[in-house]
Amino acid sequence: MASAELRIINRRIKSVKSTKKITRAMELIASSRIVKAQQRMESSNSYIEVLDEIVQELVNLGSIGQEESEQGLNKVALIVITSDRGLAGAYNSNILKLAEQKYQEVISSNKEVDLYAIGKKASGYFTYRNIDPASSYEGITDEPKFENAFEVMSSVIESYNNGDLAEVHILYTKYVSALTQNAIVKQLLPLVKAEDNSNEQEVENTGGYSFEPSAEEVLEELIPKYMNATLFGALLNSSTSEHASRMRAMKAATENAEDLVKVLTRQSNQARQAEITTEISEIVGGAEALAE
DSSP: OHHHHHHHHHHHHHHHHHHHHHHHHHHHHHHHHHHHHHHHHHHHHHHHHHHHHHHHHHHHTTOSOHHHHTOSSSEEEEEEEOOSOOOSTTHHHHHHHHHHHHHHHHHHTTOEEEEEEESHHHHHHHHHTTOOOSEEEOSOSSSOOHHHHHHHHHHHHHHHHTTOOSEEEEEEEEEOSSSOEEEEEEEEESOOOOTTOOHHHHHHHGGGOOOSSOHHHHHHHHHHHHHHHHHHHHHHHHHHHHHHHHHHHHHHHHHHHHHHHHHHHHHHHHHHHHHHHHHHHHHHHHHHHHHO
16 A cells, blocks of 8 residues: 555656756746847837837827827727747736726727737637637747738738728737736827827927928828837737746746655655555564464
8 A cells, every 4th residue: 555655656756856847947948038038128119219209299299180080980909919828827818818808898888899819829819709800920929020010010000091990009018027017008099199288398398309391291101110119019028028927937836846846755755654664563563473
């Protein structure tokens, strides 16, 4: 009995140690990838932030008409960014939960939704719920390229310009630090003025920019670049967040495996001690029987 129990425990110890090697390797891979991903994200941030500032400045100046923000056939585009792979903690579940909430919010307001699912997890999540994405993209979230953002946005911009979309939103995971990543929604279109924007603030804010030939023409030219750059930034943030989440998840899994090995080793020692005690008792009992 004890021998069978000991064999089972030892097999579990071997299995857990094998799993620990895998999770440790995945932790190291994720920790190395996050460095490169963070560098790419930070190097693009300055360009994206300046572009966002200029576009917002143009909008605050009234360079976009109200009729543009009311176009569309009551349809909203949701671009949802997840990963192709799992084992990344709550990374995918957090953004998908937010996407589900946003989807239901749009539907409840009697609007239609065009879903653009980036990553296998997003397409699988909505397909399982009988929600067919307008477009699905895979293989671009691990190391996003600007061409990937351009590919996704081309059809979105075309639909918006044709009046088929009223709004465009990106749902992604914003990287804050290795320990903190937040699932957020960012509205791309229609462009809206900043809150509490007084005339005095407008004059002060436009001091650093001169728009030629006109603010309206500059904005019209910048909108596609702004949308592509914003999506690219969201992809980079999501990729960095994915690696950070996976690194933490695999570190926790490795630590749990170590704790489990300690518990199983203790059980193995107890089972072995019980086996030895039983054998000694049998030997002593046999010796006493022979002595009689």
